[in-house]
Amino acid sequence: MTHDIVIIGGGSAGYAAARTARDEGADVGIIDHGPLGGLCILRGCMPTKTILRSSDVMSLMKRAEEFGLGPVTAKADLSAIIGRKTRLIEEFAEDRIHALKDSLFTLYEERAAFLSPHEVRAGSHKLSAKAFIISTGSMVSRVPIAGLEEVGYITSDEALELRDVPRSMIVLGGGPVALELAQFFQRIGTHVTLIQRSAHVMSQGDEDLARPVEARFREEGMTVLTNTRLHEFTRDGTHKTAHLTHEGTAKTVTAEVILQALGRQPNIESLNVEAAQIEVRQGKISVDDTMRTNQSHIYAVGDVNGLHEIVHIAIQQGEIAGWNAVHTQESPRRYDDRLKTQVVFTDPQIAGVGLSERECRSRQIPYRAASYPFADHGKSMTLGETHGHVKLLASPENGKILGAHIVGPEAAELIHELIAVMYYQGTAHDLARMPHYHPTLAEIITYPAEELADQIDSRPAA
Secondary structure, three states: EEEEEEOOOHHHHHHHHHHHHHOOOEEEEEEEOOOOOHHHHHHHHHHHHHHHHHHHHHHHOOOHHHHHHOOOOOOOHHHHHHHHHHHHHHHHHHHHHHHHOOOOOOEEEEEEEEEOEEEEEEOOEEEEEEEEOOOEEEOOOOOEEEOHHHOOOEEEEHOOOOOOOOOOOEEEEEOOHHHHHOOOOOOOEEEEEEEOOOOOOOOOHHHHHHHHHHHHHHOOOOOOOOOOOEEEEEEOOOEEEEEEEEEEEEEEEEEOOOEEOOOOOEEEOOHHHHHHHOOOOOEEEEEOOOOOOOOOOOOEEEHHOOOOHHHHHHHHHHHHHHHHHHOOOOOOOOOOHHOOEEEEEEOOOOOOOOOHHHHHHOOOOOOEEEEEEEHHOOHHHHHHHOEEEEEEEEOOOOOOEEEEEEEEEEHHHHHHHHHHHHHOOEEEEHHHHHOOOOOOOOOHHHHHHHHHHHHHHHHOOO
């Protein structure tokens, strides 16, 4: 079988590539061994956000007296929560499956493996193409910690299927998946101990964005251990024990369940990338900003290239690769991470776009920073949501916004105003002059913007 484009993997990135290539007139084959739908829909962002809504509501119910309401006894029915999640995910997956099985594509529900740089096997089929786009996503990383495999653990996949609330849980990791699921289980009645190796959670970001989340977790009864070193795991009957050093002191933590959320890695084990002569570095398929690998007719998009494990970026990469794979004689489209955005759906939420302070310092990019706390913001106080702050980074030369970060209520929604301003190359002066309705959460953005504008206007002449 021969196609113009063969896409391996039908998740968010793969489908975006397939749709784009088809719209540009290409004959597209898609290989996906299933289950069809992709990580985001089946086991990632959509199911986790569905269950988090339940724990958010439960948290508010427990706070009823704070708002002058009678006390409410809230009890989680995890089976019902998971049932609601399953129904919604089935609906989302049906739409994607229908799209993949569109007669405008040729779908091979088989495992794929390269035979050469120009040929791939899909079950009993040998497929050749002018271009290949790899979008096989990621899988849970296996971490070599003594005793961990022997005592047993669950991953986020199994956590999304539990029907009984565990009495206790150890969560390993401090990234988005670990944080979201740790807070979910803590809120529905599990005693959670979160163990993080680094000095703070979300260790790749700025410390001031992590601390309000840690503080909220501890207020809710979670044990948060940062600066830890795990030594080994042991088991006594149904209980599992982590042996660790926390801030220089030896400790043990025991729980019924261990949730291993120490990250994911590109899913390339069965692809036989060696036969395709594709360059792989540290387990990730290397690509340039056109999404090409070292083989000019092979592209890699989404989690498999390890650049950013974020769905909207995977879709963007898929669209770039789909277009470039068809228009090989034209100037290629390129991925620009200036507006890279990430959101963590904890309470408080963490959202950021553009550069962080850590990135500015490491790249020696001059910047000015200003922040303002939700604890001193009127609308936040009326809502009872006062954890966190807004932080803006701007060029000291012209006030152009380099990065914007929010940890606080509705950060996932608020960040989009800042994405829009940065998209149009906006400045702190623009943000300060834009009207904001009072009282709203969005109004808080004007305060650090005004401070930055004043800093820049008052700087000494060169």
